[in-house]
Amino acid sequence: MTDTTPRPSLMRPDEIAPTVELLNRVLEKLDATLLGQNELHRMVLVGILSRGHILLEGMPGVGKTALIRVLGQLLSLSFNRVQFTPDLMPSDIVGSPILQEDDDGKRQMVFEAGPIFTNILLADEINRASPKTQSAMLEAMQERRVTVMGKTRPLPSPFFVLASQNPIELEGTYPLPEAQVDRFLLKLHVGRPSADTLERIINSRRRGELPEPEALIDAAQIQTLFDTMERIVMPGPVNRYIANLVAGTHPEETFAPQVVRDYVTYGASPRAAIAMAEAARAVALLSGRPTAGFEDVKAVAPHVLNHRLILNYQARFDKVTPLGVVDRMLKAIDETGLELPRGIEVEAAS
Amino acid sequence: MAGHDGDHTTRWHENQAQAVAADLRTDLIRASVLRYGVLLTTAYLLLWGTVALTVRFATGEDHTRWWLGAIGIALMWVIAGFLAWRERPSVDQARSMVDGRRRLGGLLMAEQMDGFDAWSDKLASPKALRVKWRGGPACLALGASAVFLLGGMFAPMPDWNNVAAGMNVQRTIDALDEQVQVLEEERILDEPQAQALRDDMARVAEDARGADPSRTWEALDHVAEQLKKEAAEAADDALRKMTESAAAQNLAKALESGSDQLSPQQLSQAMEALAQLTKEAVGGDMAAALSPEMAEALSQAATAGLSAETLNKLAAMMGECNGDLKAMLEALENAKLINGKLSDIPYEFDPEALVEWLACQGEGECDSAKICKACKKGGRGGITRGPGHVEMLWKDPSSKEGANFDPQVLPPTRMQDMKDARLLGVTRGAPDTEPAGDGSTGGALAGATTTGGSAESPTILPRHRGAVQRYFQRSDYKVEGGQAGDGSEGGPGDNPGGEPATE
Numbered sequence: 001m002t003d004t005t006p007r008p009s010l011m012r013p014d015e016i017a018p019t020v021e022l023l024n025r026v027l028e029k030l031d032a033t034l035l036g037q038n039e040l041h042r043m044v045l046v047g048i049l050s051r052g053h054i055l056l057e058g059m060p061g062v063g064k065t066a067l068i069r070v071l072g073q074l075l076s077l078s079f080n081r082v083q084f085t086p087d088l089m090p091s092d093i094v095g096s097p098i099l100q101e102d103d104d105g106k107r108q109m110v111f112e113a114g115p116i117f118t119n120i121l122l123a124d125e126i127n128r129a130s131p132k133t134q135s136a137m138l139e140a141m142q143e144r145r146v147t148v149m150g151k152t153r154p155l156p157s158p159f160f161v162l163a164s165q166n167p168i169e170l171e172g173t174y175p176l177p178e179a180q181v182d183r184f185l186l187k188l189h190v191g192r193p194s195a196d197t198l199e200r201i202i203n204s205r206r207r208g209e210l211p212e213p214e215a216l217i218d219a220a221q222i223q224t225l226f227d228t229m230e231r232i233v234m235p236g237p238v239n240r241y242i243a244n245l246v247a248g249t250h251p252e253e254t255f256a257p258q259v260v261r262d263y264v265t266y267g268a269s270p271r272a273a274i275a276m277a278e279a280a281r282a283v284a285l286l287s288g289r290p291t292a293g294f295e296d297v298k299a300v301a302p303h304v305l306n307h308r309l310i311l312n313y314q315a316r317f318d319k320v321t322p323l324g325v326v327d328r329m330l331k332a333i334d335e336t337g338l339e340l341p342r343g344i345e346v347e348a349a350s
Numbered sequence: 351m352a353g354h355d356g357d358h359t360t361r362w363h364e365n366q367a368q369a370v371a372a373d374l375r376t377d378l379i380r381a382s383v384l385r386y387g388v389l390l391t392t393a394y395l396l397l398w399g400t401v402a403l404t405v406r407f408a409t410g411e412d413h414t415r416w417w418l419g420a421i422g423i424a425l426m427w428v429i430a431g432f433l434a435w436r437e438r439p440s441v442d443q444a445r446s447m448v449d450g451r452r453r454l455g456g457l458l459m460a461e462q463m464d465g466f467d468a469w470s471d472k473l474a475s476p477k478a479l480r481v482k483w484r485g486g487p488a489c490l491a492l493g494a495s496a497v498f499l500l501g502g503m504f505a506p507m508p509d510w511n512n513v514a515a516g517m518n519v520q521r522t523i524d525a526l527d528e529q530v531q532v533l534e535e536e537r538i539l540d541e542p543q544a545q546a547l548r549d550d551m552a553r554v555a556e557d558a559r560g561a562d563p564s565r566t567w568e569a570l571d572h573v574a575e576q577l578k579k580e581a582a583e584a585a586d587d588a589l590r591k592m593t594e595s596a597a598a599q600n601l602a603k604a605l606e607s608g609s610d611q612l613s614p615q616q617l618s619q620a621m622e623a624l625a626q627l628t629k630e631a632v633g634g635d636m637a638a639a640l641s642p643e644m645a646e647a648l649s650q651a652a653t654a655g656l657s658a659e660t661l662n663k664l665a666a667m668m669g670e671c672n673g674d675l676k677a678m679l680e681a682l683e684n685a686k687l688i689n690g691k692l693s694d695i696p697y698e699f700d701p702e703a704l705v706e707w708l709a710c711q712g713e714g715e716c717d718s719a720k721i722c723k724a725c726k727k728g729g730r731g732g733i734t735r736g737p738g739h740v741e742m743l744w745k746d747p748s749s750k751e752g753a754n755f756d757p758q759v760l761p762p763t764r765m766q767d768m769k770d771a772r773l774l775g776v777t778r779g780a781p782d783t784e785p786a787g788d789g790s791t792g793g794a795l796a797g798a799t800t801t802g803g804s805a806e807s808p809t810i811l812p813r814h815r816g817a818v819q820r821y822f823q824r825s826d827y828k829v830e831g832g833q834a835g836d837g838s839e840g841g842p843g844d845n846p847g848g849e850p851a852t853e
Contacts, residue, residue, distance in 0.1 A: 010465035235459035237446035284455060290469065291456030293449060335450045338443045343484045344381050346374070348451050 011231050011290040019228040020288040023049075026074050026216055027286075033070050033213055034063050035204070036197030042286065043188050043303055044071065044162075049229055049282035052185020052275060053141050053161040055126075055176075055307060062190045064164045068122045075222060076215040077119035078156065084129035086172060090136030094146045111148060116140055119156050123163035127173045134180055137161065141183045158222065164190075178310070185275045186300070187307035232281040233291045239277070241335045242297055246273040248333050249309055257332035259325055263315035268308040276304045294335040302326045368445075370478050371458070375444040377481035379434050386430035388488045394426045395495035403502035416503050451479055522570055523551045529577045532685040536678045538584040547573060581687030588675040589692060595631035595675070597725035598624060599668035600699035606661040608705030616708055616716050621651035623721035628664065631671055640667055699725070755780045770812055 023045065030041040044067065047054040056064045065081065072079030082093060095114030101107045115121065116137070126134065140146050141161050145154045163184070165176070181187075193201065217225075248256050249267030260267070277292075279300035284292040306322040315325070340346070398419045439447070442459075449458040457469055530547050533539040539547070554569040601624045609617055625648040632639035636648060644667070647660055656664070679693035707724060708716065760768070810818055 010460060010463050010469060012465060012468045233456070233460055233463065235446070235456045237442065237449075237459055238456055287455060289455040289457065290465075291460045293454060293456035293459075294446075295450070295453050295455065336439075336443050336447045338439050338447065340378070341382055341385055341437070343385060343488070344378070345482045345484065346378075346447060346451060347480045347482055 010233060011228070016228065016285070016288060016290055019225060019285065022217060022221060022225070023286055029074055029213055029216060030067070030070060033211060034067055035200050036193040037063065037067070037190070040067070040188055040190060043186060043300075045286065046279050046282040046300065047162075047186045047188075048075070048158075048160060049225060049285060050185055050275070050278035051158055051160070051226065052278065053163070053183060055181070055184040055187040056162060056164040056190055057167050057187060058164070058190025059192060060166060062192055064190055065122060065124060067190075068120060068162045070213055072120045073213050074216050075119075076218050077158070077222075079120045079122070080115040080118040081122040081124060082115050083124045084126050084133070086128060086130055086174075088129045088133050090133050091148075093133065094136055094140065094148055097149055109149075111151075111153070113153075114146075116146060117153075117155060119158055119160065121159075121161050123161055125166055126163040127165040127176055129174065131174055131177065134174065134176060138180055138183065141180075158226075181307050182269055182271055184307065185279065186303040188303055229278075229281055229285060231290070232284050234277055234281060235291060235293075237336060238280070238292055238294060238297060240337055241294055241333075242273055242276050242280070244333055244337060245297070245301060245305075245329065246270070246276065248329060249305060255333070257329050259320075259328040259332065263311050263318070263320050263325055264309055265312045266310040268305050272304055272308050276300060279304055297335075298330055301330060305329075368461075371441065371445040371448050374448055374479050374481065375439055375441065377479075378444070379438045381481045381483045382434035382437060383427075383431050385483055385485060385488070386433045387427045388485060388492050390426040390430050391423055392488070392492045392495045394422050395492070395499045398422065399495065399499035399502035401502075402499070403505070406502070406505075406507050448479060519555050519566060519570070523555050526551055526570065526573055526577065529574075529581075529685050529687055532681055532687065533577060533580055533584075536584065536681055538580055547576070578687055581682050581685075585679060585682055585688045585692055588679055589695070591631050591633065592672050592675045592695075593726055594627050595668040595671045596699065597722070598627035598631050599665045599672065600701055600704060601627060601721070601725045602661045602665035602668065604701035604704040604708070605656070606658050606665065607701055608709075609655075609658075611705055611709045616711060617655065618653070619716050619718045620708060620721055621655055622718040623725065624656070624664070625649065625651045626718060626722055627725060628668065631668060639671070640664075766809060767812065 027038075027041055027045060030045075031038050034041065044054060048071070056067075058064055068081075069079055071077075082088070091114065093114045093116050095112050095117065097109040097111050099107055100110040123137070140155060140159075144157070144159050145152050147153075161184075166173075244255070246268050247253050249260060249264060249272075250256060251261045251264050251267070253260075253267075276297060280292040280296040283296040283299050284290070287296070302323050305326045309322040309325055311320065311322060311325070315321075334340075402416055402419075445461075446459050448454070449456060452458075457466075460466060527548060530539065530544050534541065534544040551570070551573055554566060554573075557566070601620065605612075605617070605620055605624065612620065628640075628648055629636055636645035640648075644660070644664065647654075647656055648664070676693045679688070682688045683691065683693060704725065708721070711720075
């Protein structure tokens with residue numbers, strides 16, 4: 001009796017090359033349009049390839065909205081923006097049935113789709129909306145569908161939520177509940193540009209208007225990207241490494257590093273492990289490889305885990321941030337799972 | 351041909367990656383063997399050195415067989431190899447470690463998959479990883495344990511035999527043996543007793559190896575105490591006999607010179623007392639100690655009496671007996687078996703005084719026991735020098751300087767004076783206290799004097815007190831012819847006490 005299970009095979013270089021070339025063009029265009037945020041662009045593209053939602057955190061005016069709008073134009077995706085306010089109601093986002101009169105004079109309830117029915121939804125300052133409105137997005141983000149008046153309507157595919165929140169204004173804000181935060185694949189920090197970048201921005205912008213980018217990818221190519229993502233191989237040791245990292249965020253785990261035991265109250269969920277694997281695949285694809293490696297996991301781990309760790313008060317007292325915890329975790333947990341005897345080290349020979 | 355070259359390149363890269371992973375695995379095993387070997391060898395050398403040191407310390411013997419312990423080192427390295435082999439990384443772990451450290455993006459881990467050949471060119475011939483063991487402290491510990499082992503094997507050990515000789519037990523035993531010999535010569539110990547003691551001392555000397563010095567010394571101290579006890583008992587007996595013999599000698603001399611002054615009854619009692627004293631002086635067996643004739647004569651002395659010649663001979667015999675006992679005491683003193691100079695105790699009696707005392711005894715008042723008792727005394731008793739009845743007097747009265755003074759409670763009226771007192775000097779003598787002034791010594795009228803019923807109690811400062819006293823001194827008043835003294839403002843009629851101005 002022979003094993004008829006098809007053996008997984010690696011993509012050939014010529015198969016992956018067009019996809020990588022396409023992604024590089026998108027990245028180049030993003031870098032040329034929005035200056036000084038190359039790493040952010042790369043991680044946003046990772047989120048798109050992973051079909052996950054992204055939470056952007058940064059000061060006002062650093063280009064969060066511009067990034068989303070340009071990305072939508074480059075990918076030929078529909079784009080809606082909702083400015084979240086405390087009086088924003090769920091129906092303002094998902095839509096509501098309205099009474100309409102047709103040509104025959106008959107009146108009937110017709111569903112008026114809200115701005116969530118788009119490919120890319122920019123939820124600006126999402127933490128200003130009330131918890132009721134925030135929770136209305138839970139189903140949409142996870143199930144990619146909306147239920148109104150007992151009728152479920154699917155959202156366009158692909159569907160991404162790119163939310164932003166202002167970290168400095170806490171007055172009149174409602175912090176996102178953990179369940180909703182967990183639904184964001186990545187949490188990216190949008191830093192301020194340097195002085196050189198600011199000078200280039202001043203020279204290339206007039207009245208803050210962005211140059212209109214041309215669409216680089218159509219819907220079919222986007223689907224090709226997703227199909228290519230499916231063929232990125234995740235080796236067993238890398239899978240194990242991701243599992244160790246996520247399990248290691250729980251202080252009750254036996255191999256949890258000391259920093260986790262000291263500062264973490266609750267660790268990351270299994271959804272984080274899935275997100276990390278997907279994001280690592282996307283990083284591998286961006287690098288032009290058919291396999292995801294340890295360095296891909298390390299590249300995405302801070303962005304995947306930093307909003308999923310709930311730290312204790314001791315961490316607040318010691319001024320320890322989630323990113324700091326993740327950084328020390330990556331140093332503490334060996335990628336191969338091999339515990340070398342004390343005093344024995346493996347170094348890369350020059 | 352090109353395809354063949356491509357296959358060759360692919361195979362080379364694939365083999366190269368596998369070789370790097372295999373080398374890493376080998377290096378890890380090797381480093382682990384080295385680490386375990388050093389740690390186990392260190393522990394073994396410490397154990398080996400401890401055992402060697404302990405055994406040498408306990409037995410004091412050196413064994414050349416210690417070097418056989420080196421076999422254990424080989425055993426430790428075998429164990430180290432076993433432990434390292436048991437903990438060796440798997441091939442996948444080695445491969446993933448190379449992939450991770452060389453940042454190969456998972457390609458090396460996917461080399462078993464189909465299609466890997468197309469990507470082998472992307473593996474830029476991974477270089478080997480270097481396995482490093484930071485074993486400096488462990489090697490230092492190994493060196494220290496080796497030094498400890500050598501010290502345990504070659505360090506000089508104390509020689510317990512020399513330690514035992516250093517106790518000088520033999521010298522003590524020799525001293526004790528001399529004492530035993532003295533006791534044996536003086537017939538205090540018989541031969542079996544002396545021999546038993548010598549055997550005990552010999553056994554103590556043989557057992558004295560220094561392992562338990564206190565036990566040896568205790569045994570020797572016990573023998574010494576036993577010898578001193580025997581000597582003390584002999585000395586007590588000798589002193590008692592010396593007293594008896596000296597008393598017998600004294601009585602014999604007294605009877606020889608003054609028998610004519612005694613009545614027959616007194617003479618008979620004295621002869622009986624002489625026989626008792628002589629018997630006690632020689633230890634009961636007179637026939638063995640004296641001559642049989644002398645013993646016979648003494649036994650009948652109370653009735654038949656003794657001639658002057660016999661008495662003289664008996665006195666000489668008692669003197670010789672006393673001399674022998676004195677010599678024995680001297681021998682015991684010289685052997686340090688008894689303390690003090692017992693041989694120097696004088697036994698001098700006055701025969702004439704004894705005759706005088708015997709003659710004074712009335713009829714029926716003098717028996718042999720009383721005479722024996724009187725003979726053992728040094729004199730007749732009483733004070734023979736100085737007026738003993740005079741009360742003792744000290745030449746000068748003892749000084750109270752430096753002695754604790756008897757506490758004296760000052761009356762409340764003097765307390766106010768103490769506040770105004772000034773230091774004039776310091777003396778070691780007892781302070782002179784004046785008697786309390788007139789008036790009440792306590793209560794509400796404390797300090798009040800006879801002021802004619804006034805409730806006010808004026809306080810007179812010390813500097814004014816003299817003037818006030820002179821004012822009230824009647825004699826001064828009379829001498830002065832009724833004038834107020836020292837310019838006092840008041841006259842005799844102002845006497846606050848209301849007393850008459852003249853007496």
